[in-house]
Every structure is written in C-alpha cells, then in structure tokens.
Amino acid sequence: MQDFGAAFGEAFALLLGFDPALMEIIGLSLRVSLTAVFISALIGLPLGAVLGVSRFRGRALVLVLLNTLMGLPPVVVGLLVYLTLSNAGPLGPLALLYTPTAMIIAQSILVTPIVAALARQTIEDMHAEYDEQLRILGVGRGGMVATLLWDARYSLLTAMLAGFGRAIAEVGAVLIVGGNIHHVTRVMTTAIALETSKGNLALALGLGVVLLLLAVVINAAVMGLRATAARWAHA
Amino acid sequence: MPFDAPTPDRKDGQVLPIIGRGLVLERAGRRIIDNVDLAIESGGISIIMGPNGAGKSVLLRLLTGLLNPDAGSVSWAGRRPDRTRAPSVGLVFQKPVLLRRSALANIRYVLRGAGRAERRRRAEQALARAGLGHLARSPARMLSGGEQQRLALARALAPDPDVLLLDEPCANLDPAAAGAIEALIRDARDRGTRIVLVTHDVAQARRLADDVTFLHDGRIVEQTPAASFFDKPSSSAGRAYLDGRLLID
Numbered sequence: 001m002q003d004f005g006a007a008f009g010e011a012f013a014l015l016l017g018f019d020p021a022l023m024e025i026i027g028l029s030l031r032v033s034l035t036a037v038f039i040s041a042l043i044g045l046p047l048g049a050v051l052g053v054s055r056f057r058g059r060a061l062v063l064v065l066l067n068t069l070m071g072l073p074p075v076v077v078g079l080l081v082y083l084t085l086s087n088a089g090p091l092g093p094l095a096l097l098y099t100p101t102a103m104i105i106a107q108s109i110l111v112t113p114i115v116a117a118l119a120r121q122t123i124e125d126m127h128a129e130y131d132e133q134l135r136i137l138g139v140g141r142g143g144m145v146a147t148l149l150w151d152a153r154y155s156l157l158t159a160m161l162a163g164f165g166r167a168i169a170e171v172g173a174v175l176i177v178g179g180n181i182h183h184v185t186r187v188m189t190t191a192i193a194l195e196t197s198k199g200n201l202a203l204a205l206g207l208g209v210v211l212l213l214l215a216v217v218i219n220a221a222v223m224g225l226r227a228t229a230a231r232w233a234h235a
Numbered sequence: 236m237p238f239d240a241p242t243p244d245r246k247d248g249q250v251l252p253i254i255g256r257g258l259v260l261e262r263a264g265r266r267i268i269d270n271v272d273l274a275i276e277s278g279g280i281s282i283i284m285g286p287n288g289a290g291k292s293v294l295l296r297l298l299t300g301l302l303n304p305d306a307g308s309v310s311w312a313g314r315r316p317d318r319t320r321a322p323s324v325g326l327v328f329q330k331p332v333l334l335r336r337s338a339l340a341n342i343r344y345v346l347r348g349a350g351r352a353e354r355r356r357r358a359e360q361a362l363a364r365a366g367l368g369h370l371a372r373s374p375a376r377m378l379s380g381g382e383q384q385r386l387a388l389a390r391a392l393a394p395d396p397d398v399l400l401l402d403e404p405c406a407n408l409d410p411a412a413a414g415a416i417e418a419l420i421r422d423a424r425d426r427g428t429r430i431v432l433v434t435h436d437v438a439q440a441r442r443l444a445d446d447v448t449f450l451h452d453g454r455i456v457e458q459t460p461a462a463s464f465f466d467k468p469s470s471s472a473g474r475a476y477l478d479g480r481l482l483i484d
C-alpha cells in the first residue's frame with residue numbers, strides 16, 4: 001500500500017501539469033455527456049411538459065413506464081444500443097458503433113427519462129396553479145407549455161444536472177458501445193476501469209479526483225439554483 | 236427569452252353583453268349553482284354579494300368560461316366564450332396567481348401587439364398607476380399580500396379589458412390599500428370597463444355599486460339597483476346578511 005501515496009502524488013502531478021493524455025480523456029467525457037444532456041433536454045423537457053399538462057387515456061401507464069426508465073441499468077441500454085448499431089442491427093450501415101456518437105446516443109437514452117420524469121412532476125404541480133390564470137388570459141396549449149417551462153427553469157436546470165451526474169458517472173453503456181478505444185472513445189469511467197486493472201493507479205486516481213470534483217461542482221450548482229429559485233419565490 | 240402571452244387581436248370580437256341562462260353546476264350531487272340567470276350589459280359597476288359558500292366564485296368561473304355549466308349556457312355577445320376573446324374578459328381571482336417573475340414582467344406578460352419598448356412603457360405605466368412603481372424589479376411572489384392583490388389588479392387592467400370581474404379584491408387590505416384599489420376600479424369604470432365585483436364589504440359595496448345581485452345557496456335571491464338593496468332589501472336572506480346575522484340553515 002506504499003504505492004498508494006506515490007500514486008496520489010503522481011495523480012496530482014498529472015492533473016496540475018494538465019497532462020495531455022488526461023486532458024484528452026476528460027475532454028471527451030465532457031463532450032459526450034454534455035451533448036447527451038443537451039439532446040435529452042431537447043426531447044425530455046417538452047415531453048415532460050406535455051405530459052404534465054395533458055390528461056389522456058393510458059397516461060398513468062406512460063408515467064409508470066417513464067419512471068421505470070429512469071432507473072434503467074446502463075449496461076442494458078448499452079446492450080440495446082449495441083444490438084441496434086452493430087453490423088447486423090437495423091442501424092448497422094451507419095457504422096456508428098465504437099464512435100463517440102454511439103456513446104452520446106446511449107447516454108441520451110439513459111438521461112432523457114430522468115429529465116422528462118423530473119420535468120413532468122415540476123410542470124404538473126405548477127400547471128395546477130397556473131392553469132386557470134393562463135386560460136383567463138387566453139393563453140393556448142403551446143403558450144401554456146412555454147410559460148411553464150420558463151417559470152420552472154430553475155427546477156428544470158436541476159433536473160438536467162441530475163441527468164448530467166448520471167451520464168458522466170456511468171460506465172456500462174459507454175464501455176459496451178464505445179469500446180474504450182484509446183484516443184477515440186476512452187472516457188473517464190472506462191479509463192479508470194482499465195487503468196486500475198492494468199495497475200496504472202496514478203491515471204486512474206487522477207481521473208477519479210476529477211469525477212469527484214465534478215460531483216462537487218454539480219451539487220454546488222444545484223444548491224445555488226435552489227437559493228436563486230427561493231429568492232424568486234419559485235418554491 | 237421569457238415567453239409572453241400570444242397576440243390575438245382582441246378587437247376582432249366584442250364580449251358584451253355577457254349572459255348566463257339557466258346556469259346549473261353540480262358537484263358531488265350538490266347544486267352549487269342552481270338555475271341562475273344573469274346579464275352583464277355595458278357600463279357601470281355590479282356587485283355580487285352573498286355569504287361564504289354561496290357560489291359567487293363559481294359563478295364568476297362560469298361567466299368567464301373557465302368552468303362549463305352542467306345545464307344552461309353562457310354567451311359573450313351572443314356567442315360561446317372562446318379563447319381569442321378571452322383577453323377582453325379580465326378576472327382577478329380571490330387568491331391571485333402571480334407568475335414567478337418580477338412585478339414588471341407579470342404585467343409585460345399580458346401586453347400584446349405593441350413592440351418591446353412600447354410594452355415596457357405600458358407595463359411601467361400600469362405599475363405606477365397601481366402605486367407599485369418602486370417594486371418593478373421585485374419578484375412578484377415576494378410582495379406583501381396587499382401588494383400582490385394590487386399587482387394582480389394592475390395586470391388584469393393592463394390589456395384594457397371590456398369587462399373586469401373581481402373576486403374580493405380588497406380582502407386582507409388595509410384601508411388605504413383598499414381605497415387605492417377602489418380608485419383603480421373607478422378609474423377603469425370611467426374609461427369604459429364594465430366592472431363586476433364580489434365583495435363582503437357592505438360599506439365598499441355602497442360606495443361603488445350601481446346594482447347588487449345577492450346570491451344565496453347557489454340561487455339569485457335578489458337583483459336590484461344599489462339604493463333599494465341597501466335601504467330595503469326585498470329578500471329575507473339579503474336583510475339577514477346586511478344585518479350581520481349568519482345565514483346558516
């Protein structure tokens with residue numbers, strides 16, 4: 001275990017020296033997960049909002065499904081995306097397997113239900129309060145959704161941060177569809193798994209520290225958003 | 236960009252008179268509104284009075300098309316209520332619902348048509364008229380109860396509606412604030428907005444009313460010019476209400 005201290009020292013040296021290999025991996029992680037969150041927001045926010053303001057037959061079933069999808073195991077998503085993108089799969093001709101795009105697709109599938117389900121809850125509560133007021137102003141369905149999305153923006157950003165937290169920390173899906181290829185699809189989590197098994201603790205620890213820091217930043221952002229929301233009586 | 240209300244051309248349709256015919260609303264086997272006929276023609280201030288639970292708030296929701304009656308019908312200028320004409324019918328709820336935005340943004344939200352600068356100018360003007368100019372940037376939901384009620388009224392008046400229905404706009408207000416609201420109401424009336432006001436404040440009703448509708452148990456038991464209601468109410472329910480005797484049966 002005397003290795004451990006040395007590994008830590010080395011890890012910080014890599015971090016403080018902005019080691020190119022390390023930075024490449026961090027950069028790809030951020031690019032993949034941020035893009036996935038962006039796509040998830042584009043799909044999940046309107047979906048959650050529409051579910052929050054409408055009543056239709058089978059809605060309860062859709063909500064149960066959505067809440068179930070929130071807890072999808074990343075490896076299962078990875079497997080399904082793999083099957084879809086592999087040579088024999090329906091999207092095989094696009095040759096996306098083992099590319100960052102495949103990883104973005106997998107993470108978007110993981111994160112979209114989270115964003116949609118959290119948005120649905122927020123929007124539904126706010127809709128109960130706003131509905132009559134907006135109807136009396138002559139605001140239609142589309143305007144209602146837009147107004148709710150805007151007025152719920154702090155809660156919705158929090159939902160997106162939750163989604164980002166899940167994406168950046170996830171290893172199963174990106175490993176299966178990305179393949180952990182050096183310089184191409186290696187991200188923080190898959191690199192940690194590999195480097196640890198190779199005994200290259202310094203790099204693994206350095207990446208682990210970055211992941212932890214990101215978690216701290218995310219949580220600080222969530223708290224900041226809550227405080228801002230409270231100041232505007234968004235509660 | 237914050238989303239603002241859409242821009243229907245509200246001059247494409249008149250809404251007066253607003254007429255309710257044979258209105259019935261039932262909930263849980265009980266008639267909350269029981270065969271009510273009511274006409275709101277142009278000009279003046281009508282007051283709706285009645286004890287708690289009489290159905291006053293529900294009646295306003297029926298007249299504005301927020302609720303559909305189980306029987307009977309509501310018409311605005313001869314046609315069913317519709318969304319494009321909704322901006323001509325203002326309603327301030329008993330519990331005002333303010334958007335999670337600044338006081339100014341709450342008013343800007345309902346102003347349509349005009350360009351950005353023009354909307355801003357009109358919103359500032361409406362705030363100032365309600366004595367809230369100094370609170371323009373404050374989060375609306377952080378205002379005091381009385382300030383929120385004034386803001387809700389200012390917002391309802393900003394689009395210059397043809398009719399404004401007010402559900403106890405002065406509940407919880409100090410005398411000066413109530414006076415300020417009364418002044419805003421009179422001012423709107425003088426500019427041609429038809430006012431329908433629900434209030435429990437007899438003195439206020441006396442000051443403002445042209446006519447009084449007295450509602451009890453979901454039924455209109457009296458509908459008369461103001462003078463005759465306050466001096467010699469014809470219904471025993473109205474008399475009891477004015478005497479401050481509780482109407483529990």
Ligand SMILES: Nc1ncnc2c1ncn2[C@@H]1O[C@H](COP(=O)(O)OP(=O)(O)OP(=O)(O)O)[C@@H](O)[C@H]1O
Nearest residue numbers: 262263267285286287288289290291292293294329
């Ligand atoms: N959606 C609803 N479902 C069931 N009952 C309702 C509903 N809305 C109103 N009621 C009932 O209808 C009756 C009339 O309610 P309403 O709010 O119109 O009274 P009100 O005359 O405005 O009283 P107040 O002076 O206390 O404001 C009440 O007994 C209330 O419980």
Ligand SMILES: [Mg+2]
Nearest residue numbers: 291292329402
């Ligand atoms: Mg009421």
